[in-house]
């Protein structure tokens with residue numbers, strides 16, 4: 001696995017999906033609560049071996065999405081659960097009734113070998129994984145994963161986000177998640 005630098009502040013080159021991947025669904029989340037609702041729907045639509053790559057600028061809502069997803073996966077125990085951002089630990093894991101959930105943040109990844117040291121490559125096969133700053137894995141994107149891109153909504157309201165789903169062509173995870181996203185416009 002190789003190791004990619006992240007875009008730096010002031011670098012205004014447009015975001016590009018992994019080469020060959022296509023957009024399979026899109027919706028507007030007008031508020032944090034709507035992002036929570038989407039995270040719960042996607043938590044229900046995923047199982048062991050499914051990876052969601054969470055892409056977006058600092059403050060887009062990647063951790064916010066992951067917290068709602070994990071709380072829902074934890075079930076009744078999730079309500080009061082502290083779900084720390086893995087920005088320093090790189091990985092947090094959770095035992096849920098539907099199997100292990102891994103929450104990773106690769107922003108501070110030290111090098112390509114660390115993905116393997118962390119066990120993330122195996123976890124992506126066996127657990128449900130949510131990976132912030134997946135650009136660190138470029139260009140070796142995990143082909144079976146789906147990518148959720150979270151961006152400010154062009155409409156301009158402070159709390160509105162445009163959420164798009166991207167996968168490699170023919171990835172069945174794409175159709176499963178697109179169905180769960182509905183046609184939320």
Ligand SMILES: Nc1ncnc2c1ncn2[C@@H]1O[C@H](COP(=O)(O)OP(=O)(O)O)[C@@H](O)[C@H]1O
Nearest residue numbers: 029031032035058059060061062063064159161
């Ligand atoms: N529609 C929205 N969806 C998700 N988060 C939102 C939304 N609107 C505002 N926010 C806020 O934006 C912030 C996102 O922070 P965070 O999830 O830590 O970002 P990231 O992990 O992408 O850097 C949170 O404070 C969250 O409440």
Ligand SMILES: [Mg+2]
Nearest residue numbers: 062063085132
């Ligand atoms: Mg974050």
